[in-house]
Amino acid sequence: MQEARQHALAWIDRQAARISADHQIVWNLCEPAWREYETSRWYAERLAAEGFAVERGTAGMPTAFRARWISPAGPGPILASYAEYDAVPGNAQDCVPFRKTRADLHETAPGFIDPHSALGIGSLYGVLAAKEAIARAGLRAELRLHGEPAENMCGGKPMHAAHGFYDDLDAVIGWRPAALRTLANTCVWDTHCGCYWSRVYTFTCDDPGSWGDVSGDGNAASHPHVRARTPGALDALCLMYTTTKYSKEAMLPHAGSWSVNEAILSNASTTANNQAPRFAQIQYSWRAPDIAMAERILSVLENNARHVAALTHTTVRGDWISRTRPGLPNHALAEIVYANMQAVGAPRWNDGVADFANACLASAGRDAPAEPFAREMSALADPRDAERALRATLPPWQTHYTSDDYVEYTWHAPTVKFLVGRARLADSNPSLEWINVALGGLPEAIDPTIVTAAKVIASTIVELAADPASLKRSREEFNHRTGGGIGGASWIAPLMDTGGPSPASFAWPDYARAGERKGWIVPVTAGACD
Template identity: 45%
Template structure:
C-alpha cells in the first residue's frame, strides 16, 4: 500500500464515528423517490463545507445535485455518486422486531438496500481521496453526483441526456450487497439490463357528451345527467386487465423480463355522483435489451389508446425513465477488485451478531452463534461470480435485472462494486419460509450492522480514485477497452446514445408518495395512520 492510500485509509478510520452519524441522518430521513428534499440538502451543505462547488437541482431535478472539486492543474476527472431515496412500505425502526417508525403509517418509506449506506459509503471514499490528494499533491478533479429516485431508475438517464457525464474519465458505482453471489465483488460481464417507466394519464374531460344529447329538457347540471361516460377509472381498469392478458404476447416468457404497474391516481373520490375524470397508471418494465424494451412500449401504447377510445377519454403517455443496458469493462473490474482486496471486506462484531440472533429469536428460530451468512465477510472473485450468474441465463443474454448506474458506462469506463452487508441466515429448526423484509430493513439501520459496510466501501472507493489519478496507463487501457466495446468510443457503431432527449423534463409533477405537512401535523405520510392500526397495536 502506498502513502496516498495510507492517508485515505487513516482518514476513514479517523472519521468512523462521524460517518456513522451521517448515515443515521439519511437513514432516518427515509425520503422516497423524487421527494428527497432533506437528504439532498444535507449532501449539498456537507459537500460545500468540504470545499466542493455544488450545482443544486441539476438536470431540472429539485433533489439532484452535481458537485465538483479540483486539486492542482490537469489530471483526470473521476466520478462517483450518492443515492438517498427510500422505499415506500418499508417503514421500520432499527430494532429486532417488526416496528414501523413512530408516528407514521406502516406504509411510510424506509431504506431497504440501503441507499443511505450507499451514499455515505461513496461520500466517505470521495472525501478520503480528497484528503490524500491534498496531502500528496495529486492533481485531478472529483465529480460527485446526487442521484435521486433510483427506485424508479430516474435521475441518471436525465443527467446523461443533458450532458453531465460527458467530461468524466472514469466512474465508480457502489451498492451494498443485496443478493448472493454479488457480495464483496465487482461485476465482470453480466451487468444490469434496461428499465423503462411510463405514466399513462386518462382523462374524461366532457363526461356529459357520452351517448349524445339528452332527450330531457332539464335545468339539471350536465354532470348529473345519465347516461354518463364510463370515465377514467374504467380506462385504467381496462388498461390494467388488457395489459395483463397480453403479458405473454409481449416477449418470450423465458427471456428474463418482467413488468410491474402502479395506480398513481384513481379518480377524485369526493362525490358519489361523478364520473371519474382522471386516472394514472405507471408501468415499469425491465429486459436485457433496448429492442425488447421498445416492443413492450409499443404494446402498452396501443392498449392505452384503445381503452381511451372505449371509455370516452383522452390519453397521454409520459416517460419517467429509459435507461440503457450495462457495458462491461474488465480493466476497471480488475482495478476495483484489487482495491477491494486491499481495503478488505467488512467484518461484523459481537454487537452486530447479537442483534441478528435477536431477530431470529423473535421469528421463532434457535439462532446460531453467528447468525450471518459467511459470504457477507468474504471476498468473491468476479469471474467466478459471473460464471454462477451465467448458469441461469441463456447464452444470448448479456444483462439481467436493471439499475440506472448503467448510464455511466456509456460515457466513461465504469466499475460496479458490491460491498457485503449483514444478511441473516435462516436456521433449519424453524419455519422454512422467506425471512420478512422488516428484518433486512432493521439491519440496515443498526450502526454495528451497517457501519462496517460503509467503512469498507469508503476505503475501496478512495483507493480506486487514487489509482485512476496516478496510473495513467491503467486509465488508458480502460479507454482502449471502452473504445473497442462501443465500436469506436462515444458515437461509435455499437455505442448507444441516451434514450431520453436533452430537453426531457424531470417527472416530478406526478403524485409520488411523500411526506406532507397538514393542520393535522408535520411530516405525515401521505397515507395517514389508520385508527384500526392504533387500536390493535400492530
C-alpha cells in the same frame, strides 16, 4: 501512490465515528423517490463545507446535484462517484429486534431496503478521503460526486445522461451493498444490469358532455343524477390495468427474467358522484435484459392504452420516467477496483450483530442458526468466479440481468460497479425482509460495509489520479466496446427525452409536513397523520 493511498485509508479510519453519525442522519430522514428534499440538501451543504462547488436541481430534478472539486495542483482526470438516497415506501421498520414501525411514521412510510443510506455515505467518504490524499500528495485531478435521486425508479441517472452531465468524465466508480450472495465483495464482470423502462399513462376526459344524451326524454335527462355519464378516466385506468394483466402472458416468452409492475398514482380529480373523473394515472415499470425485449413490452402497453382510451371516451398521454440502456463492461477498471478490494478486505461483524439478527428471528418464530448471515457476505470473490456463479442461473443468450440505473454511466466513461457484503440474512424468505431493514439501521451491522466501500473508492480514485496508464487502459477498452467512444459505431445514445415533463413532477408518494411534524400523505387508516 502507495503513500497517498495509505493516507486516504488512515483518514477514513479517523472519521469512523462521524461516518456512523452521518449515516444515522440519512437513515432517519428516509425520504422516498423524487422527494428527497432534506437528504439532498444535507449532502449539498456537507459537500459545500468540504470545499466542493455544488450545483443543485441538476437536469431539472429538484433533489439532484453535482459537486465538483479541483486539486490545488490543478485540473486533471475527472474522476466521479455518486450518492443515492431514496427510500422505499412500506419499509419503515425501526432498528429493533421485533416488528415495529419507526416512531412518528406510518407503517406504509419509506425505509431503506438496499440500503441507499449506506450507499450514499460510502461514496461521500470515499470521495472526501481521496480529496484529502490527492491534495496532500500534490496530484492533479477533478473529483465529482453526483447526487442521484429516485434510483428505485432508475430515474436520476437517465436524466443526467440525457442532459450531458457524464460526457466529460474519465472514470466512474460505483458500488452498492450486496443483495445477491453470488455478487458480494466483488465487481460486476460481464453480466451487468439490463433495461429498466418506466412510463406514466395519463387518461383525460376533456369533454364528458359530448358522450351524448340517449335517454329520449330531455326533461328526465336534465337532472345530473340520472344523466348517462361518460365512462371517464377512472374507467380507463381500470380497463388499462385489467387489459394489461390479460395481455402480459402474451408479451414475451417466459424466459429472460423480464417483469412488468404497475402502480396507480393518487387521483384527486373527483369524488364518488355522477361527474366523470377527468383524469387518472397509472405507472408501468418493466425490466428486460435487452432493448428489443423492452421495446416489445412497450408496444403492447401502447396498443392497450390507445384502445382503452377509445373505449372510455378519453385521451391518453404517455410520459417517460426512466429508460435505461443495458450496461457496458469495463474489465480494466474492474481489475483495478478488485485489487483495491483485496487490499482493503471484506467487512467483518462482531458477535453482537449476529445476536441482534437471531433475536429478530426469534421474534418471528424462527430458530436461531449458529450463523444467521450468508458466508459470502464476509468473503472476497474474484469477479470471474462471481460471474460464473451468476451465469449458472441464466440462459446462455441472456447477457444482462436485473436493473439499476448506474448503467447510464457505462456509456459515457469507463465505469465499474462493485458490491460490498452487508449483514444480511442467509434466509431469503420475503417475510423476513424487515430484519434486513432493521440491520441497515444498526451501526454495528452497517458501518463496516460503509467503511469498506469508502476505502475501495478512495484507493481507486487515488490510483487513477496517480497512474495515467491505468486510466489509459480503461479508456482504450471503453473506446473498443463503443466503437470509438461517445458517438462511436457501437455506442448507444441516451434514451430519455430532455423535452418532456420532469419525472419528479408526478404525484409520487410523499410526506405531509406541518412545521416540524412529518406524516405520510396517503394513510391507510384514519388518523395516521395525526
